[in-house]
Amino acid sequence: MLHPRDGEYTMAYIPARCLADAGLQENFALHADERGGVVGLDYTTAGGDCFIDVDATDTPKLVGSSNAEFRTTAQVRFYKVAPALDPDAPTDLRGHGAPASKQRQDEHRRRKESGEPREKGKKPEKEKTFWEKNWMYIVPISFLVSNALSAPPQKQKRG
Numbered sequence: 001m002l003h004p005r006d007g008e009y010t011m012a013y014i015p016a017r018c019l020a021d022a023g024l025q026e027n028f029a030l031h032a033d034e035r036g037g038v039v040g041l042d043y044t045t046a047g048g049d050c051f052i053d054v055d056a057t058d059t060p061k062l063v064g065s066s067n068a069e070f071r072t073t074a075q076v077r078f079y080k081v082a083p084a085l086d087p088d089a090p091t092d093l094r095g096h097g098a099p100a101s102k103q104r105q106d107e108h109r110r111r112k113e114s115g116e117p118r119e120k121g122k123k124p125e126k127e128k129t130f131w132e133k134n135w136m137y138i139v140p141i142s143f144l145v146s147n148a149l150s151a152p153p154q155k156q157k158r159g
Contacts, residue, residue, distance in 0.1 A: 011041065012041045012042065012043035013043065014026075014043055014044065014045060014050070015050065017050070018045050018050030019045055021045070021047065021050055022045035022046050022047040022050070023046075023047075023071075024068055024069065024070045024071060025045060025046030025047070025070075025071045025072075026043065026044070026045055026046065026070065026071075026072050026073075027042070027043070027044050027045070027046060027072075027073050027074070027075075028041065028042070028043055028072065028073070028074040028075070029041070029042035029044075029074075029075050029076075029077055030074065030075070030076045030077065031077050031079070032076055032077065032078050032079075033079070034078070034079075046071070046073075
């Protein structure tokens with residue numbers, strides 16, 4: 001069993017006619033994960049693609065068919081993780097990766113330590129005061145209260 005998880009198998013095949021056409025030259029490529037478990041398998045002939053003609057009745061003749069030998073090559077391939085770019089890395093004013101100012105480096109270090117994500121194009125907002133948050137409620141209420149408390153206008157008598 002080649003697969004790292006129990007009950008799962010990795011398998012591949014090629015038609016026997018293709019293998020015979022290639023003179024018993026075959027290539028195996030095992031694709032492994034980071035722990036060495038096989039997660040994929042490429043099985044090809046040395047000649048490459050093989051097109052089977054269903055109507056053909058002749059069989060390929062192997063050279064020295066009495067002592068034909070397999071010529072097998074195998075390789076193991078591990079996937080590579082490419083290094084990722086840091087989207088929060090400090091940059092210059094134009095957005096290029098030039099050395100940043102001391103202030104931006106400190107800000108980047110602080111943001112990275114706190115785990116705070118960077119939002120592109122947004123500056124951190126300062127906390128609004130009570131009056132800035134509630135002015136739209138305070139103004140109409142104060143207008144209504146001032147009208148309720150003021151004396152009604154007196155009518156002048158005509159003489």
